[in-house]
Amino acid sequence: MPDDGAAIACDVLVIGGGIAGATAALAARDAGARVALARRAPGSTGLSGGAVSVAHDPAALPGTPFGGRAGVVESARRISASQPGHPYEVLRDSLDRLWTAVEFATGQLSSVLAPPSGRNRWLLTPFGKVHPAATCQRTMVAGDLAEVRGLLAVVAPRGHLWWDAGLVASGAVRARPLGGPEVRVVPLDLFMWEDAALARPADLARLLEAPGAAEEAGKMLAERLPRGAAAALFPPVLGLAPEAGVASRLEAAAGLPVAEFLSDLPSVPGLRLQRAMEARLGAAGVTLLSGDVRGAPRPGEAVRVGGRQVLARSWVLASGRFVGGGIVRRGRLLDPVLALPVLASEGPFAEAGAHLAARSPAALTLRDSRSPQPLLSAGLKVDAELHPLDEDGRPVSDRLFAAGSVIGGHDQASDGTGMGVAMFTGWLAGRAAAARARPAALPGEG
Numbered sequence: 001m002p003d004d005g006a007a008i009a010c011d012v013l014v015i016g017g018g019i020a021g022a023t024a025a026l027a028a029r030d031a032g033a034r035v036a037l038a039r040r041a042p043g044s045t046g047l048s049g050g051a052v053s054v055a056h057d058p059a060a061l062p063g064t065p066f067g068g069r070a071g072v073v074e075s076a077r078r079i080s081a082s083q084p085g086h087p088y089e090v091l092r093d094s095l096d097r098l099w100t101a102v103e104f105a106t107g108q109l110s111s112v113l114a115p116p117s118g119r120n121r122w123l124l125t126p127f128g129k130v131h132p133a134a135t136c137q138r139t140m141v142a143g144d145l146a147e148v149r150g151l152l153a154v155v156a157p158r159g160h161l162w163w164d165a166g167l168v169a170s171g172a173v174r175a176r177p178l179g180g181p182e183v184r185v186v187p188l189d190l191f192m193w194e195d196a197a198l199a200r201p202a203d204l205a206r207l208l209e210a211p212g213a214a215e216e217a218g219k220m221l222a223e224r225l226p227r228g229a230a231a232a233l234f235p236p237v238l239g240l241a242p243e244a245g246v247a248s249r250l251e252a253a254a255g256l257p258v259a260e261f262l263s264d265l266p267s268v269p270g271l272r273l274q275r276a277m278e279a280r281l282g283a284a285g286v287t288l289l290s291g292d293v294r295g296a297p298r299p300g301e302a303v304r305v306g307g308r309q310v311l312a313r314s315w316v317l318a319s320g321r322f323v324g325g326g327i328v329r330r331g332r333l334l335d336p337v338l339a340l341p342v343l344a345s346e347g348p349f350a351e352a353g354a355h356l357a358a359r360s361p362a363a364l365t366l367r368d369s370r371s372p373q374p375l376l377s378a379g380l381k382v383d384a385e386l387h388p389l390d391e392d393g394r395p396v397s398d399r400l401f402a403a404g405s406v407i408g409g410h411d412q413a414s415d416g417t418g419m420g421v422a423m424f425t426g427w428l429a430g431r432a433a434a435a436r437a438r439p440a441a442l443p444g445e446g
Contacts, residue, residue: 006308007308007309007311008036008289008308008309008310010033010034010035010036010287010310010311011028011034011035011312011314011438012024012025012033012036012313012314012316012430012434013037013038013303013314013316014035014036014037014286014318014430015039015316015318016037016039016317016318016319016320016324016403016404016406017039017277018044018045018046018320018404019045019048019105019277019423020403020404020405020421020425021039021316021318021319021403021404021426022037022108022280022281022426023101023104023105023108023403023422023423023426023427024316024403024433025037025284025286025316025430026104026430027429028430028433028434030104030431031430031431031434031435031438033433033434035285036288036305037281037286037287037288038289038290038291038293038305038310040290040325044324044405045270045273045422046267046270046271046273046274047270048267048269049125049236049264049269049270050123050136050139050140050236050269050270050273051123051131051133051140051419052106052113052116052134052419052420052423053132053134053419054098054102054133054134054417054420054424055072055073055076055078055079055416055417056069056075056120056132056416057069057075058075058078058079063177064178065177065179066120066179069120071119071120072098072116072119072134073099076088076417079415079417080095086409086410086417087382087407087409087417087424088417088421090382090383090384090409091384091386091428093384094384094428097427098420099116099118100427101423101424101426101427101428102116102134102135102420102423102424103116104423105426106423108280108284109273109276109277111242111276111280112137112138112242112273112276113136113137113276114135114138116134116135119146120132120133120134121135121136121141121144121147122144122145122175122178123140123144123145123262124154124172124233124262125171125261125262125264126163126164126168127167128167128168128170128174129171130145130172130174130178132416134420137260137272137273139236139239139247139269140259140260140261140262141259142258143231145178145179145181148180148181148230148231149230150228150229150230151182151184151226151227151228151229152172152182152183152184152229152230153183153184153232153233154183154232154233155221155232155234156187157190157235158187158188158189158190160204163235165185166185169183169184181230181231182228184226184229186224186232188217188221188224189220191204191207201235201237201263201266201267202271204237205237205239205240208237208238208239208246209239209246214239214245214246214249215252218249218250218251218253218258221250221254222253222254222255225254225256230256231256231257232254232256232257232259233258233261234250234258234261235261236260236263236267238260239268239272242272242276290305291305291307292305293305297338298399298400299313299399300313313399313436314399314400314401314436314437315400315401316403316426317335317337317338317340317400317402317403318402318404318406318422318426318429319337320406321378321379321405321406324405324406326404327342327378327379333378335380335406338396338400340380340390342408343380343381343389343408376411376414377408377409377411378408379405379406379409380408381393382402385432386401386402386429386432387400387402388400388401388402398436399433399436399437401433402429403425403428403430404421404422404425405418405422407421
């Protein structure tokens with residue numbers, strides 16, 4: 001719904017433009033609420049590499065085969081049992097709805113995201129690692145190492161220095177004992193012309209969208225494929241627009257499934273996902289607002305967003321952490337919208353009542369880089385209803401909910417639960433905010 005300058009009265013105001021905010025807004029709309037979403041800029045979801053990481057098995061040993069690891073929901077339960085203060089532990093009584101939340105979020109973004117299966121897919125990164133993900137973008141499914149039956153050809157665009165195909169392939173070599181496929185690097189004379197040899201990933205993605213470009217690349221691949229090739233893995237540049245059908249056009253010309261590996265920054269898959277979220281929010285009737293939220297005492301009172309007045313009965317705070325600006329340091333760590341204190345973390349300060357707000361960043365980092373870093377997991381403390389808590393451990397408001405990485409107690413960049421926490425808490429918070437704004441029972445309840 002366009003921003004036309006008029007004052008807005010709605011049921012739910014979502015603050016944050018990433019996957020947590022989008023899921024919360026879409027869940028509230030699905031429950032029948034009138035929803036506005038305010039964001040200063042696209043969320044950090046636009047920086048994501050293409051994987052939807054929800055949970056990987058914390059009990060698995062490094063040599064455990066792919067097929068011997070716990071499924072996604074069971075892995076989340078194991079994290080809940082082993083990591084006090086993690087959002088999955090706080091929401092342990094709601095974990096039976098985790099998969100419903102993931103299916104809802106991925107279904108809303110089905111133009112880009114593949115349906116999840118319940119187990120992790122195993123995807124190669126640009127750095128020679130293998131990453132578990134509950135699902136991924138549709139352009140990556142054929143690169144799941146647990147599913148490739150035969151040789152995996154890793155495409156090396158000759159003359160382009162952005163990616164090291166040998167480094168990517170090394171991850172598959174190390175994954176062979178876990179059930180991964182044999183791998184071979186296949187050099188191709190792609191992007192050799194002058195205006196593409198040093199082009200950025202987004203520019204290369206647009207080049208492959210052009211009529212005939214993907215087909216030509218597929219023909220080149222077909223000529224160089226080694227015997228026994230079952231799938232081919234490209235750099236993450238298979239088009240910016242899903243409707244361009246770059247991957248399917250490549251597959252038709254090459255005669256086998258093709259996929260992308262995960263992306264580093266800048267991320268074409270991240271741009272795809274951000275565009276898909278914006279389109280879905282608009283199609284669902286969510287009012288999109290750009291600008292800071294100002295004059296925000298509590299839900300139920302008027303605020304201003306980009307010069308417009310907004311009045312909503314319930315709020316969902318999904319403003320992110322440090323990248324998104326949801327946690328800032330203004331003499332102390334806090335949420336800048338409502339000045340809520342930062343009370344949750346992991347590591348040495350994870351115990352109940354630990355006050356992180358006044359500690360210096362140096363006091364919240366550990367020398368051992370492999371240890372949990374309290375600073376990187378600092379955020380709001382919430383109860384099992386996702387209400388942010390004050391320093392006395394009481395909900396700030398029964399109409400205020402939090403979702404995504406603004407919730408502390410986990411390091412979403414390293415613990416393999418970031419997108420899952422965002423989808424799960426966004427879905428729960430959006431539905432709860434809609435129910436609080438409109439007390440009637442939600443569909444399927446009560």
